Amino acid sequence: MIAIIDYDAGNIRNVENALHALAEETVVTREPETILRAERCILPGVGAFGDAMEKLHGFGLVPVLRQYAESGKPFLGICLGLQLLFASSEESAGVPGLGLLPGTVRRLPETPGLKIPHIGWNDIRFPRESRLFDGIADGSYVYFVHSYYLQAGDESIVAATTEYGTTVHAAVEKDNVFACQFHPEKSGDVGMKILKNFCRL
Numbered sequence: 001m002i003a004i005i006d007y008d009a010g011n012i013r014n015v016e017n018a019l020h021a022l023a024e025e026t027v028v029t030r031e032p033e034t035i036l037r038a039e040r041c042i043l044p045g046v047g048a049f050g051d052a053m054e055k056l057h058g059f060g061l062v063p064v065l066r067q068y069a070e071s072g073k074p075f076l077g078i079c080l081g082l083q084l085l086f087a088s089s090e091e092s093a094g095v096p097g098l099g100l101l102p103g104t105v106r107r108l109p110e111t112p113g114l115k116i117p118h119i120g121w122n123d124i125r126f127p128r129e130s131r132l133f134d135g136i137a138d139g140s141y142v143y144f145v146h147s148y149y150l151q152a153g154d155e156s157i158v159a160a161t162t163e164y165g166t167t168v169h170a171a172v173e174k175d176n177v178f179a180c181q182f183h184p185e186k187s188g189d190v191g192m193k194i195l196k197n198f199c200r201l
């Protein structure tokens with residue numbers, strides 16, 4: 001069973017529908033016991049960093065997510081869910097993130113010819129081997145919607161990058177913790193393959 005964390009953030013249903021298309025058993029939940037019992041856990045999300053952390057604290061999910069990450073079971077953050085895994089974001093100064101991985105989230109730089117938010121398809125490159133991207137060709141296109149990007153504090157955890165006015169750390173992998181800035185559930189066959197890889201971990 002895969003637990004999809006329900007903290008009143010956007011995009012939860014799209015993730016659930018994609019997993020159902022893969023014939024995976026899912027539960028959308030904020031119940032600690034259900035989350036900790038799950039074989040895999042996904043933290044999706046669209047929205048603001050500070051609002052999301054306030055909701056996670058309000059639902060008592062911060063210690064639960066930290067405990068799950070320490071359990072060794074596969075844990076995936078998507079979009080805002082990636083950003084929340086890190087220490088802080090320029091979007092919400094003074095608001096600590098979950099701090100599960102080293103790094104900060106910064107606003108995309110103003111660049112002539114590039115709009116913010118970044119909405120659309122970009123190719124990703126793989127600086128290292130990753131279980132999440134097994135069987136995915138370097139240069140494959142995935143779908144992004146974001147105004148802020150990850151600057152990982154440890155480059156060894158970066159599993160995919162893209163270019164959008166700067167080098168964006170588009171995905172990370174460290175032990176059992178994985179995360180994508182892009183939306184695999186909106187990224188066609190490539191995204192479904194990524195989700196399938198996660199489900200097979």
